[in-house]
Amino acid sequence: MADHDSPQEIAATFLAKVKDSPFVMIGLMDGEHSEPMNVKIDEDQPNALFIFSGHDNRIAKGGKAMAQFVGTGHDFFACLAGTVSQETNQATFDNLWDNRVEAWFPNGKADARLNRFDITSAELWETDVSVSGRLKMLFGGTIDQSESSSHAVVGSVA
Template structure:
């Protein structure tokens, strides 16, 4: 049985370590694009992205986001709703030098938009395979369920 709490905790840690996600609209269906997640530790089930006002996601709607950690040992597929939310306090809170590199006009750049992704549900995988499982994989042995890692479908990513 997976430790769902740990899976959720690891999602936020892994996103902090490597925050790039692929995000796309479900309807109308569009190709996903890489965006840098802006995380607010005070908000549950919500991720922000700075985008241009003409970005294909700016119209909002049902969306999917996929994440693969830097070490390729953690995977997430998130579904929910995206919408522009130009809350000035959130823009100030999430603003950073890397964001400024994309928006030379700073926080007042006329092209700047803050996209909010509200997570409705998520599916999480963690490849915490045991040493014996890794050896079996290298040499073609059968991997038991207790050697393959953790997986869970969750209605909330709250820890």
């Protein structure tokens, strides 16, 4: 994520990383702890993450929320702010339902609720340390800012 990357390029990188490892820590801003959840992406709604849960899950009541994401190789990090609400569109529910989701709900779709996390802002970090920075990590030395990761703040991810 270089300084010249557009918000669309940054969003595309984030969405690709989430597809590779679809797990976030998410929690409402009500004082309860965050919990790990599996997220789904609807290509037509890139500013939203979808999360199946039980009807009594702590995020099911909805409200302002924060989610944190770490890429598989610990090379990409995101902190997302937004709002959780119930997704009421049955077509979206049916489209995102699959065998991996069904495994968590013994009584099928009746036990599940689809939550929608609408992202209002995000901070994204990509840890792409240069070759010279990696050598300094191995043999000692101070990594210059130009050799380390990049950071972006965006109003939304699309």
